[in-house]
Amino acid sequence: MAQVAQGDAVACRLLVQRHLSPLVGLALRMTRNNSEAEDIAQEAFVRLWKQSKNWQPKAKISTWLYRVAHNLSIDAIRRRERQGVASSDMTEIEDTTTNQSGMRHKQDVTNQVQAAISSLPERQRTAITLVHHRDLSNKEAANIMDISVDALESLLARGRRGLRKVLEDQREDLLGAQL
Amino acid sequence: MTDQTPLNQQDKEQLQFLLDCYGAYEHHWPEENRAWMLQLMEVSTEAQQLREHASELDNLLDLTPSEPDTNHLMDAILATSPVPINKEFSIWNFWPYESIWRPLSALTTAGAFGLMLGTSSPNWIYNQDNIELQEAYVAFSEVSFSSDFLEGEIN
Incomplete structure (x- = not known):
């Protein structure tokens, strides 16, 4: 981080390469809006650059970035709700690895699971993304969401049960796709 | 088990x-x-x-993929990253020389030359003034003022 503060271009590039996609992924899961998610990630990095000179060595960059992105995403969602504007750019993350024709069935399954995740309340989606997809510990995820570990566990349990319920009907089909 | x-x-x-x-x-x-x-x-x-x-x-x-393709964002984000410290605005941005030693050595040489000149030039001026006074004294002492000395009108 000290190198970033001194304007080391290589350090900055490495940092962005490492954290940008997961950050956009989290914001996209939360806002379900591609352009908003990208704006949020960019803003998070701008704030990181500003903070770099006063960076506390004990702070973890990924956790800090996720927390900023989480807060910005909440702001974006609330702003959208206040304005009563439905997102015209609802997007899910495109899986670029499954575009081959032979993988169509798997792509269908992926889309079903994506749709099931999207149907969850925002906080449950966020909790699942942080713990399952970002491999964060329960304490880190709770810290990012500014909630207790108990509250996080409640969100996770409800979220996973909700997903299981939504996907139950397609269980056989879905399980076949995993093989 | x-x-x-x-x-x-x-x-x-x-x-x-x-x-x-x-x-x-x-x-x-x-x-x-x-x-x-x-x-x-x-x-x-x-x-x-x-x-x-x-x-x-x-x-x-x-x-479900959770990390979208973000390559198109890289340049925009890096453009906002901190600039190297030596590229930040400072008085040194206007310094036309690579190193300070070259102009500093030239300034030191000029200063030393000035000091040397300053300490030796008063003797020249003093000696030059003395020679001129002695010549004037000699010239006056050889001229007669008895008949054609123009004193001008008193009243």
Whole structure:
């Protein structure tokens, strides 16, 4: 981080390469809006650059970035709700690895699971993304969401049960796709 | 060595809750519960079945990509990154020389030359003034002022 503060271009590039996609992924899961998610990630990095000179060595960059992105995403969602504007750019993350024709069935399954995740309340989606997809510990995820570990566990349990319920009907089909 | 006897109700509820929260992946489990959960998995088939059931959802979640393509954002973000310290605005941006030693040595040489000149030039001027005075004195002493000395009108 000290190198970033001194304007080391290589350090900055490495940092962005490492954290940008997961950050956009989290914001996209939360806002379900591609352009908003990208704006949020960019803003998070701008704030990181500003903070770099006063960076506390004990702070973890990924956790800090996720927390900023989480807060910005909440702001974006609330702003959208206040304005009563439905997102015209609802997007899910495109899986670029499954575009081959032979993988169509798997792509269908992926889309079903994506749709099931999207149907969850925002906080449950966020909790699942942080713990399952970002491999964060329960304490880190709770810290990012500014909630207790108990509250996080409640969100996770409800979220996973909700997903299981939504996907139950397609269980056989879905399980076949995993093989 | 697995045990076919069912889990006691308390352990089962606790394990089920943790698997509901964190899924079947060991690295997602809370640190404080991991050893206990692993120990249950080792000794109980029922615990293994609960884990297997939880892993179905994990596998489905793994199918969904969570990191979009963001290469197009890289340049825009890097453009806002901190500039190197020597490229920041400062008085040195206007300094036309690479190093300070070259102009500094030229200034020192000029200063030393000035000091040398300053300390030696008063003797020249003093000597020059003395010579001129002596010549004037000699010239006056050789001229007669008795007849044609123009004194001008007194009144």
